[in-house]
Amino acid sequence: MENKLELYIVRHGETEWNKEGRLQGWLDSNLTKMGIEQVMRLKGQLQDISFDAAFSSPSKRAYDTAEILVGHYLTIEKDARLQEIHLGSWQGKRIAEIQNDDAERYEEYCCYPERYTPDTGESFQQVIQRMDEFVQFCARKLSSGKILVVSHGVAIRALILSILRLPIQHIWDFEIEGASVTKIIVTKENRMIEYTGKVF
Secondary structure, eight states, X not given: OOOOEEEEEEEOOOBHHHHHTBOOTTSOOOBOHHHHHHHHHHHHXXXXXXXXXXXXXXXXXXXXXXXXXHTXXXXXXXXXXXXXXXXXXXXXXXXXXHHHHSHHHHHHHHHOGGGOOOSSSOOHHHHHHHHHHHHHHHHHHOSSEEEEEEEOHHHHHHHHHHHHTOOGGGGGGSOOOTTOXXXXXXXXXXXXXXXXXXXX
């Protein structure tokens, strides 16, 4: 039987800034009460899975999510490749403010992502590249087993595009809610997506 590596890629739970309509990127805010409840519910659904390793974005919202899920039995490794897209001057600002001050670029980001050019942040392609590198790293580290990975909405979508070999204009085609799971199977021959953005 062929060895397979199963990656359970989780988006962190709802945060204070999600609730306020602020963009986070590499900045951070705490999980809300609802965010913690989302993650606790997910923990119940994943309790029968024994993970062999756990990785998290260095962002507190992601690490706190990972701690709730598996911190009682696994050491969680922080990996910068799992960070959210760096949104440059938009980070920490309310969406309404960005729509007012930088309307054209924000429309490109949301509606024409293939045209989006960051000011001092990252492009979608840069996020695709680092997420792809992370999966390659996991495959080298473990040829089989189950890995929990906690990341962010855009970063997870970027990885989906990489695996499905889709162009950047499809990045918003996938619904990735708080505490949802995207499951990826990695074998020696290929990578497959079992499901995306599953909410338990």
